[in-house]
Amino acid sequence: MNKITPIEYFHKNRERMLEELKELLRIPSVSAQPFYKDDVKRCADWLINHCKKIGLIAEKRETEGNPLVLARTPGYKEAKYRYLVYGHYDVQPPEPLELWTKTKNPFSPVIADGNIYGRGTADDKAQLFMHLKAVECFLATGTPLPCGISFLFEGEEEIGSRSLETFLQKHAEDLSCDLVIISDTGMPALNCPAVTCGLRGVLALEVTLTGPNRDLHSGIHGGAVQNPAHVLCSMIAALHDQDGKVTVPGFYDEVCNLTEFEKKQFLNLPYNDEEYKKSLGVEELFGEKGYTSTERRMARPTLEVNGLTSGYQGKGGKTIIPSTASAKITCRTVPNQDAKSLQNKVCAYLEKICPKTVSIKIEKEQAGNAYLIDPAGKSVSAAIRALEKAFGCKATIMREGGSIPIVVDFKNYLKADSLLIGLSLPDDNAHSPNEKFSLECFDKGIETSIYLWNELVS
Ligand code: BES
Ligand code: MN
Ligand code: MN
Numbered sequence: 001m002n003k004i005t006p007i008e009y010f011h012k013n014r015e016r017m018l019e020e021l022k023e024l025l026r027i028p029s030v031s032a033q034p035f036y037k038d039d040v041k042r043c044a045d046w047l048i049n050h051c052k053k054i055g056l057i058a059e060k061r062e063t064e065g066n067p068l069v070l071a072r073t074p075g076y077k078e079a080k081y082r083y084l085v086y087g088h089y090d091v092q093p094p095e096p097l098e099l100w101t102k103t104k105n106p107f108s109p110v111i112a113d114g115n116i117y118g119r120g121t122a123d124d125k126a127q128l129f130m131h132l133k134a135v136e137c138f139l140a141t142g143t144p145l146p147c148g149i150s151f152l153f154e155g156e157e158e159i160g161s162r163s164l165e166t167f168l169q170k171h172a173e174d175l176s177c178d179l180v181i182i183s184d185t186g187m188p189a190l191n192c193p194a195v196t197c198g199l200r201g202v203l204a205l206e207v208t209l210t211g212p213n214r215d216l217h218s219g220i221h222g223g224a225v226q227n228p229a230h231v232l233c234s235m236i237a238a239l240h241d242q243d244g245k246v247t248v249p250g251f252y253d254e255v256c257n258l259t260e261f262e263k264k265q266f267l268n269l270p271y272n273d274e275e276y277k278k279s280l281g282v283e284e285l286f287g288e289k290g291y292t293s294t295e296r297r298m299a300r301p302t303l304e305v306n307g308l309t310s311g312y313q314g315k316g317g318k319t320i321i322p323s324t325a326s327a328k329i330t331c332r333t334v335p336n337q338d339a340k341s342l343q344n345k346v347c348a349y350l351e352k353i354c355p356k357t358v359s360i361k362i363e364k365e366q367a368g369n370a371y372l373i374d375p376a377g378k379s380v381s382a383a384i385r386a387l388e389k390a391f392g393c394k395a396t397i398m399r400e401g402g403s404i405p406i407v408v409d410f411k412n413y414l415k416a417d418s419l420l421i422g423l424s425l426p427d428d429n430a431h432s433p434n435e436k437f438s439l440e441c442f443d444k445g446i447e448t449s450i451y452l453w454n455e456l457v458s
Pocket of ligand 3: 123
């Protein structure tokens with residue numbers, strides 16, 4: 001009797017696999033909010049059980065934070081080639097709930113118009129699940145894998161991967177591999193699958209200005225004392241010039257410019273400013289002068305205010321001069337920049353431009369570097385071949401503006417590069433209401449993963 005191939009097995013079992021994915025999506029594993037602590041743990045347990053069910057050797061590793069899921073194919077340690085699939089099972093908070101439409105409940109996934117909707121679909125549950133299902137297709141059909149495959153899923157990616165970094169320091173040996181495979185990024189369009197060769201880094205800080213020692217009556221005191229909200233606004237306004245350049249001294253010093261080759265590749269990506277504007281609901285795009293919007297997003301450093309707080313925010317009015325004003329700020333960094341020293345430059349500049357009328361306190365948070373992999377390297381070519389087989393069209397290379405800070409630690413501690421094959425589409429609404437993942441991407445993603453292993457070893 002003829003055995004069936006992994007691809008045939010996938011098509012026979014696709015509906016069941018989608019049901020399993022829905023089960024995974026129903027667990028509200030929100031890492032940012034303590035309310036969901038038990039659900040996060042339940043999600044790790046669900047994954048452990050699922051890994052065991054498909055024939056992997058799986059174990060839960062407790063950390064100071066959320067548990068890690070570690071699983072491997074039988075015989076992993078002795079395999080000639082060893083690949084580590086990384087993903088994260090934690091998801092962003094689902095708020096604002098009232099803006100979810102296809103499904104009213106972000107944790108009751110629904111399938112509609114060729115997509116699966118729900119929190120964590122694109123980022124990152126459906127994407128990590130594709131690789132598990134691909135390996136199941138080999139194990140269930142008795143098809144030999146040309147390599148050992150292990151899985152590492154964490155539950156703290158959306159809050160900075162702190163426990164995983166500590167774990168990598170201690171257990172590098174345990175996780176040793178030739179290459180890390182990650183599907184947690186995007187691609188430009190269904191007919192344009194792409195390998196991501198660069199990610200931006202990210203650094204964060206929170207600045208707090210304090211003026212008077214309490215909120216003041218703005219009639220009694222207004223005019224005689226500086227308002228920290230005003231100071232904060234003018235300081236923030238001073239962080240960019242008219243041309244959209246960041247004014248922090250030395251901000252662009254180490255930036256590695258794009259090569260002509262990369263610039264050309266980027267021009268071929270199917271991004272269109274007119275459509276982009278429309279999809280965002282803005283009249284005009286804005287950014288650093290002298291660069292295309294694709295270059296700005298993928299390869300230029302930026303500084304953004306993420307949140308502003310000061311004074312009275314409730315219903316109605318309140319005539320006060322607030323005592324404090326604060327801003328959460330992040331910068332995206334690009335290859336060659338050192339995130340830590342850039343963080344220091346931003347802090348120093350904020351302190352320098354702060355007037356004596358208020359006091360300033362800056363809380364430094366994470367600082368992670370950008371990542372770059374050789375676009376002409378063997379693993380990128382292997383991934384391109386796997387994508388082309390699965391999607392039936394040309395695949396290309398790109399960079400992403402988002403960050404997965406742990407890839408730098410994989411390089412430092414495991415000495416392994418990360419191959420980024422993400423299949424999320426630009427309208428997937430990661431971190432937003434109505435997050436979705438295309439079922440076509442899910443199908444092609446499983447097929448890509450099935451093809452990938454043989455391409456990587458050839
Ligand atoms: N999957 C994203 C990162 C991403 C998305 C990279 C799209 C490239 C394209 C990840 O889950 C994420 O949200 N990362 C955070 C990191 C931050 C919390 C340190 C980010 O980029 O904001
Ligand atoms: Mn992600
Ligand atoms: Mn995310």
